[in-house]
Amino acid sequence: MIYAILMAGGMGTRLKVPCEKPLFKLHDKPLIKYVLDNLNASKLIDKTVIAVSHHTPETAKYLNNLGGDFQILDTSGESYLTDLSYILDYFEQKSDKDVLLFINADLPFISTQTIDYVLEYYLSCGKDALSTLVPVEIFEELGLDYSYEFNGLVPSGLNVLRSINIVQDEDQLVIPKRELALNINTLLDSRVAEKLHNEYYI
Template sequence: MITAVLMAGGQGKRMKSDLEKPLLRLKSKPLIDHVLGNLKDSKYIENIVVATSPHTPKTKKYVDQIILNPQKENRIECIETSGDGYLEDLSFLLSKFEKRSNTDILLFVNSDLPFVSSDILDSIIEKYLNNDNPALSVLVPIAIFKEYGIEPSYIFEDLVPSGVNILISQNIIQNESKLIIPKVELALNINTVDDLNLAIKLYDKFKR
């Protein structure tokens, strides 16, 4: 089984907004709706879990309303983490899923990646399924960030983590393959007002 885990519990300090980042609107709807739509359109993803935290109580309430909406076909579950940090939340989630099954495939994606389409997600999953390692991380060349004027959060050997990772549902150190994809869709995490303005400018190109 392949489950998408949408990470929506971060503090979003760089945005400097009173509104929780997953609920920031890009065009007509919140960021989290764009990501949920892409996940739902994937031909491989069977279930979706939204991971919130005490930092994002309004996001949790928003997702709970989606889950309880009888007019929508949902495959969504909400799990609350501590929000102490990405690695801490990741470890908590892996332990939780491990208790259910230690063979499930978990695709982790950040809630601020609105342009990572179902086609991109499916391509990443296909690469993973043909990969011998239990984990895969998706990275973007720094050249893409420079081309679009995006400020990366972290750089290692001219590569930037995209916020999309795949692991098996075991809370252990997992051998990891690296998948390098030179796409701005994977580079544009909405972390700042400048990022949001760029997303608005690129919207018609990537959201049809």
């Protein structure tokens, strides 16, 4: 099976707003709802699992009230890597052959088309893991900051792994699209996103 794992348990301290980051509104719609809608429209994803933590109780409450065909999974929220390891252990106990597409709740512009493109590439690449990267020029063009780059590439927050908690042989896919650079970590990011909203959602 192909699962989408929507990561929504982080503290989101860089955004500096009085609400949990997954519930931060872009054009009056919570960030997490954009991501969830785009995942739900995928033709390849079988089920969505949303990882929350004690840092995001209002997000869990919002999701419970929202309803829908998804599962909520409680994680520690200690760090991204700690939660990732927990999630891989959780799925490995069920099967070591499932495909897990990880996506952060602060990526409202990653389209269903791009999600399915990444999954199709993964299924044909022959590797257990796939990371997607964005050229640093995309960030510079938008006036966005980034926390890490290597050889001119920035990780996008959209990755695919097999459901087994070991170091996995990885392929890399470079996607020069602005939608993968617009993760909403700061108020500057949100202002850029507001300006570009109508290009993606009309």
